[in-house]
Amino acid sequence: QGITESFAAAIHALNSAQLTDGVIKRSKRMIVDTLGVGLIGTRTDVFNKALTYSQLFNSKEKSSIWGNSDMSLPAHYAAFVNGIAVHSMDFDDTWHPATHPSGAVLPALLALAEAMPRKPSGLELLLAFNVGIEVQGRLLRFSREAQNIPEFHPPSVVGVMGSAAASAKLLGLSALQCSHALSVAASSAGAPLANTATQTKPLHIGNATRRGLEAAQLVQLGLKGNPDILDIDCGFGIYYRDYNPSVMPGCDDSGFEWTLEKQDVAFKRIPAHLGMHWVADAALAARAKMEEVRSFEPREIIRLTLRVPPSKYINCPLPTSQHQARHSFQFNACSALLDNKVTVDSFNQMQINRKDLKELLSKVIIETPADNKPSFENMYSEVELETNDGQHYAAKCNTFYGHWRKPLSQEDLIQKFKSNASAVLTSEGVEGIIDVIENLEN
Incomplete structure (x- = not known):
């Protein structure tokens, strides 16, 4: 059996009886997040640009635009703009x-x-x-x-394949x-990492979800491709050296x-x-270590x-936009130090332009120890403060709260959802979605 053939057979044959309690629980957490x-992403500039573009196209087929109850679009454009909303703030699961x-x-x-x-x-x-997640x-x-930092933005490569599998x-x-x-x-796969920290990066998710859906719909109409696409280096293999x-x-294999x-x-x-x-x-x-012995004073x-x-x-020393700030070690460290927290509001333009933030950014030195590999499984971050009286305060993080090794509690995950969704929906709407997803299998 070929590689592509095995994937296609599994996509077709997998059934709901094979969904375990653990997979259902985890996938519902992913859906609510x-x-x-x-929903909060529908309040971003990049989402509004994509929506304005997509409204140029009309169709009898109508699918909802999240956060906009009076708007609808053809399914593939709805997928496109809603996908952009999900990744517009780089707030989605990893x-x-x-x-x-x-x-x-x-x-x-x-x-x-x-x-x-x-x-359905x-x-x-x-x-x-779950079929779409599994294929990815x-x-x-x-x-x-793929374990580290590949040449292409990963969701633009495997995401479109997951969308196609789920849609099929x-x-x-x-x-x-x-x-x-x-x-x-x-x-339709593949997007360069050069567009990271720009408004184009959210389009990687929008394109992946849209193009995967379109692929399944085109095939439903009779379109055909190479049935060995996963088997050959010049097929899907082109994205990895x-x-x-x-x-x-x-699904009948006891090893699944x-x-x-x-x-x-x-x-x-x-x-x-x-x-x-x-x-x-x-x-x-x-x-916190500094505050154990003295008050926190950035000027010191x-x-x-x-x-x-x-x-x-x-690595963005002096970010000037929210998208650069979301991809800047320096900005996030300095924001955390100044405010004793990092939140959604930390990335608005007023916060980015703060004088005290820019002063602290000018004092940052980046070091890349040989044992600190660019892998989300093995990396760490260490922050060391040196004050004007020669004192040092350092802390190291190997696993942050929210990592797959240290997952968010259900309470904190739901609180994150409520905080985000309430930017768009009424309290009744927020609670309604929680109730629907909690009982989705029913």
Whole structure:
């Protein structure tokens, strides 16, 4: 059995009876978090630009735009703009090997479900969602390079494949059609990391969820691609230099186990690149150590040393926009030190332009120790403050709260959702969504 054939067979044959309690619990946490960050993301500039563009197109098919009850679009454009909303603040979940799994799948499924003549059940939605997540998890393990920082932004590569798989599952495509859906989607994969820290980065998720959905819909109309797309180096293998694919166990295979069962996701407490969570927690701990012996006075700090992994795209000494700030070790460390917290409001323009922040940023020194690898599984951040009287206060973070090794409690996850969703919805709407997702399988 070929690699693509095995994936297609599994996508087609997996059934809801195989969803374990652990997978259902974890995927519902992912869904509620994704909806929350997507809802608050509808208040961003990049979302509004994408929505204005998408409204140029009209169709009889209508799917809802999150946070805008009076607007609807064709399913693929609804998926596009809602996907952008999810990643507009870099607030969405992160997996290992690195990708943002939920944002590439959920917007496509909700838009598609709304446009289908027969509305799928909550259990069918859960199954399709987990199929999309599973395909991403399997593909990420085809490359050791994916464990660290690859050449392409990961959700633009595996995310579009997950969207195609999930959409194909919800549409009930045959096994052969599922292989073609993966093939068609692969031709829309890949986005350069050069657009990190710009308004274009959220489009990587928007494009992934939209293009995967379109691939499944095109195949439903008879479009075909290379049925061996995962088997060959010049197929999906083009995105990884050390591509080493393996078959996906079938649903009748006793060896099948959901990747999500074995590997939890990280949920972010602050709307910033995942690497920022280590440095923010280390900075807060360093400030706490200083406050054990003296009051915290930024003007007394003469040097601020950050020991972080080497990474060009999240090393931004003097950010001038919110997107740069979300990808700046320096900004997040200094914000945490000055305010004793990092929040959604930390990234507004007024906060970015603060004089005291810029003064502290000028004192930052970046060091990249040889043992600090650019891997979300193994990296650490250390923050050391040196004061004008020669004292040093340092703290190191190996695992931040929210990491898959130290997951958010259900209470804190729901509180994050409420805080985000309440920026758009009434309290009744917020509680209604929580109730629906808690009982989604029913």
